[in-house]
Amino acid sequence: MANPFRLPMALRALRNLVSRPATRRYPAEVRARFPGVRGVVELDLDSCVFCGLCARRCPSAALTVSREQGSFAIEHLRCIGCGACLDACNKHSLRWAAQAPRVYSREEAGAEGEAAAGRQAWKKPAAA
Ligand code: SF4
Numbered sequence: 001m002a003n004p005f006r007l008p009m010a011l012r013a014l015r016n017l018v019s020r021p022a023t024r025r026y027p028a029e030v031r032a033r034f035p036g037v038r039g040v041v042e043l044d045l046d047s048c049v050f051c052g053l054c055a056r057r058c059p060s061a062a063l064t065v066s067r068e069q070g071s072f073a074i075e076h077l078r079c080i081g082c083g084a085c086l087d088a089c090n091k092h093s094l095r096w097a098a099q100a101p102r103v104y105s106r107e108e109a110g111a112e113g114e115a116a117a118g119r120q121a122w123k124k125p126a127a128a
């Protein structure tokens, strides 16, 4: 029996002309991440006490925490998405971000990833 899915090429071309594209125009169009998918670490600044436990557990030294300055920073280009920092945080201040990371060009990231393009930092507001 003939396979109904084996359309002649002309019919297939016509169908492709009127159907939606199968791919997105990334990075112009970024798909929202599914809940809980590993990827980009995000900080809840309000609950963080800057204890530094997450930074000590990070196997790729992607985190920098300063209790004195009330600051937290992550080098996204170093992070391997292992989740050790999320597990270490007793305050549940870390979570996986809902947005996918953007792609960095070699000019932005540097040949060895040494540029600051992938760095994100949070700082506790100064007391009034
Ligand atoms: S994110 Fe959690 S473990 Fe890391 S410094 Fe803040 S409170 Fe401590």
Ligand code: SF4
Residues within 6 Å of the ligand: 041, 057, 058, 059, 060, 061, 062, 063, 074, 078, 079, 080, 081, 082, 083, 084, 085, 086
């Ligand atoms: S997910 Fe892993 S590599 Fe990334 S910052 Fe957390 S501990 Fe470090």
